[in-house]
Amino acid sequence: MKRLENKIALVTGGSRGMGAAIVQQLAAEGATVAFTYNKGAEKAASVAAELTGKGQRSLAIAADSADPSAVVAAVDKTVAEFGRIDILVNNAGIAVMKPFEDYTLEEYNQTMDINARAVFVGSQAAAKHMGKGARIITIGSCMADRVSGPYGTLYAMSKSALTAFNKGLSRDLGPRGITVNLVQPGPIDTDMNPADGAHADAQRKNISLGEYGKVEDIASLVTFLASPESGYITGTAITIDGGTNS
Numbered sequence: 001m002k003r004l005e006n007k008i009a010l011v012t013g014g015s016r017g018m019g020a021a022i023v024q025q026l027a028a029e030g031a032t033v034a035f036t037y038n039k040g041a042e043k044a045a046s047v048a049a050e051l052t053g054k055g056q057r058s059l060a061i062a063a064d065s066a067d068p069s070a071v072v073a074a075v076d077k078t079v080a081e082f083g084r085i086d087i088l089v090n091n092a093g094i095a096v097m098k099p100f101e102d103y104t105l106e107e108y109n110q111t112m113d114i115n116a117r118a119v120f121v122g123s124q125a126a127a128k129h130m131g132k133g134a135r136i137i138t139i140g141s142c143m144a145d146r147v148s149g150p151y152g153t154l155y156a157m158s159k160s161a162l163t164a165f166n167k168g169l170s171r172d173l174g175p176r177g178i179t180v181n182l183v184q185p186g187p188i189d190t191d192m193n194p195a196d197g198a199h200a201d202a203q204r205k206n207i208s209l210g211e212y213g214k215v216e217d218i219a220s221l222v223t224f225l226a227s228p229e230s231g232y233i234t235g236t237a238i239t240i241d242g243g244t245n246s
């Protein structure tokens with residue numbers, strides 16, 4: 001039997017990057033997966049088509065994480081379609097990197113709304129439908145613990161909010177047998193942070209292993225945290241950064 005047989009998962013931001021890899025790995029382990037997207041309708045459709053090709057049901061939901069009512073609606077649609085949620089992966093995120101003096105209030109609000117508020121709101125909505133053995137897994141960043149250069153102030157601030165959120169929520173949901181964990185990636189090759197991008201070499205110098213991580217590295221950890229094998233892990237942050245923060 002596969003590790004996630006009969007489980008229902010919802011992944012936010014599943015149309016590209018880590019989210020798409022997480023969708024595929026959870027499904028490969030037997031989960032039925034719903035996922036959200038914002039602008040990438042075509043990419044979302046191709047993620048869903050890949051699952052259909054493997055004979056798996058899925059649900060692609062247009063839901064802007066900046067809009068709390070859309071986040072709640074995505075949870076409700078998942079439950080309406082599949083009956084419940086066993087695994088929530090809060091993955092959707094944005095990174096606006098620039099000199100501190102140049103941030104606008106709009107960028108601040110957008111970043112905090114997507115990277116922090118949506119995680120709060122989505123977890124709250126999903127928890128109402130979760131039972132014993134359910135999982136809430138959030139994608140933070142190793143930058144919550146260490147910022148190794150300029151331009152990351154707002155992003156790091158938004159991700160550090162998840163650290164305490166994760167701890168608090170593990171206390172709230174622990175008595176119900178629900179685990180809550182934070183995954184903190186380092187540089188991972190995606191559209192957000194391409195391994196051949198202008199700032200890649202500076203990041204690479206900081207990585208003990210000398211190279212960017214792959215989306216599958218993050219998906220494997222998330223899949224483990226979603227599985228029954230991780231049942232005694234909760235309230236913790238696991239940094240997966242090739243040694244960036246060491």
Ligand code: NDP
Binds near residue numbers: 020036063114141184
């Ligand atoms: P990408 O930019 O490659 O992909 C982002 C995904 O999130 C897309 O599916 C996108 O969907 C979705 N998304 C973005 N904005 C919204 C929104 N407003 N509402 C709903 N979905 C949205 O990012 P990564 O895969 O690199 O990042 C995934 C997570 O990992 C993020 O939380 C990021 O902060 C974090 N992270 C990334 C690191 C890296 O080096 N790549 C390092 C550490 C953390 P669409 O295209 O449809 O808009």
